[in-house]
Amino acid sequence: MNRIKSDYLVIGSGIAGLSFALKVAEFGTVNIITKSHLDDTNTALAQGGVAAVISAEDDIESHVRDTHVAGAGLCHEDAVNVMVSDASSRIRELLDYGVPFDVTRNGDFDLAREGGHSRFRILHVADETGRSIQEVLIKKVREHPNICIYEDHMAVELISDHHVLNNLQSAFNICFGAYVLDEIKAQVRIFSADYTLLACGGASRVYLHTTNPDVATGDGIAMAYRAGVRIANMEFVQFHPTALYNPGQEPFLISEACRGFGAYLRNGSGERFMEKYDKRLELAPRDIVARAIDAECKSRGEACAYLDMTHLPPQDVLSHFPNIATQCRDQLRIDITSEQIPVVPAAHYICGGIMTNLNGQTSMHNLFAAGETAHTGVHGANRLASNSLLEALVFAHRAARRAIEKKRNIYTNVAIPDWDDTDVTNQQEWRLIRNNRSELQTIMWDYVGIVRSGVHLNRALRRMATLYDEIEDYYKRTRVNKDLLELRNLSAVAYLIVRSALRRSESRGLHNMSDYPEKDDKFLKDTII
């Protein structure tokens, strides 16, 4: 069947999509589509945990303040207040679902503290919090009678009144669902719905080095942008200082806990270099360490730096970091107790995205967005650690509540045309796709990375324009496939990041311009495209 209708369509199966689906499923039918397996998400990789004011020694005001300090003046006050105040209710819900957050011997939550938090407030399940949440949510959605799951289904485009123009005269931009590629059958199907949620996660695959899985190609942001939806603050990209440097292999995060435990950072000559950059040395905040590694590598022409734990007691290293030890051994045959780990900063999180209000509504009628794909305003110019799982939970909940309240079946008679691929062929130019993708990622890494300048950004924009035209031309001639669609989305996201970065002639939070090294309050506002 090529046309599938439900009350609610959910695009993406991370924490935002699944938690939304469970709620609206109490009131209507739900289709969840996801472009790979259900658990192929950023959510499943989250290690640290979820921030929430739970302890009697903590308070809402401190969490709000910490979030604003990290966000460098750009956090939306109302959104931060909502997120922080709703946190404990959402955590209770996860507990009811069955997420086994760690507790101490006394039965209290085992709360951790992370960079930028003034209190112990991070709930976690060992160092696999995201995996645990993902598994619990998957079990719940599989059991729900109102939910149908479609894996290997990739949303191609949102269906808007633009597509059904002959049937509906409307002054609004309305979403009726999405055209979706069924990868197994290699055909595009119509998933129509009264309400659609974009929960497609992040876009960090736009960079050469990233901690994100393959699926993080910014599809939600790109589809929304093409549908004329407002996008905000795409210049704020968070880089994690230490990902394992192993080009071509699956990304792996080397936790900040290693530096907290006493690991040193060294350059290719074996010198500790952090003292040149910050007096807190290896324990400086995440963005400062990332900038320092980037500067050291660029000035020395080296591809990576090294994390050294060889001076620490081997048994302690192995007992604290068993997962890191295994990955380094399996991927690079490195024994972390006697050898240094090659590391590189890597794109980790996109603070900007599809603009939403406090109820997850976008500027397109009947389209909601939640999770990393959305811009709610809580992160401002820099995300506070462990606030992203929380943001996804809180705003997916509010979006669900709003979607349930709204009247349904308003546009039942809209005729949506089939996907038209009559004039296209299977070009099979996989080499072009592969080369364009790596060229795009390299341009983004070299010119739009941790430290930027007007000259570099303009150079990137010029190269991007050529790539963009080439990709669009190829797209118009070719039967759609996943690689091509991802490349097209990556090029849209890259363009949005560069355009947004060029509009901000200052350095604030994660956006660092070498030609404008200071904050300038002329830019104390969101960058909206």
Ligand SMILES: Cc1cc2nc3c(=O)[nH]c(=O)nc-3n(C[C@H](O)[C@H](O)[C@H](O)COP(=O)(O)OP(=O)(O)OC[C@H]3O[C@@H](n4cnc5c(N)ncnc54)[C@H](O)[C@@H]3O)c2cc1C
């Ligand atoms: C290594 C790592 C560690 C992290 N640690 C933490 C942490 O400790 N605490 C914290 O708060 N945050 C952490 N984060 C960030 C956090 O995990 C993510 O921001 C969050 O999980 C995003 O959830 P989401 O539901 O928005 O998206 P995701 O979990 O990424 O899910 C997106 C879904 O959309 C699907 N999708 C994408 N495009 C399409 C399409 N076109 N069609 C159909 N489906 C599509 C994907 O396949 C996927 O199922 C970490 C991130 C990483 C990478």
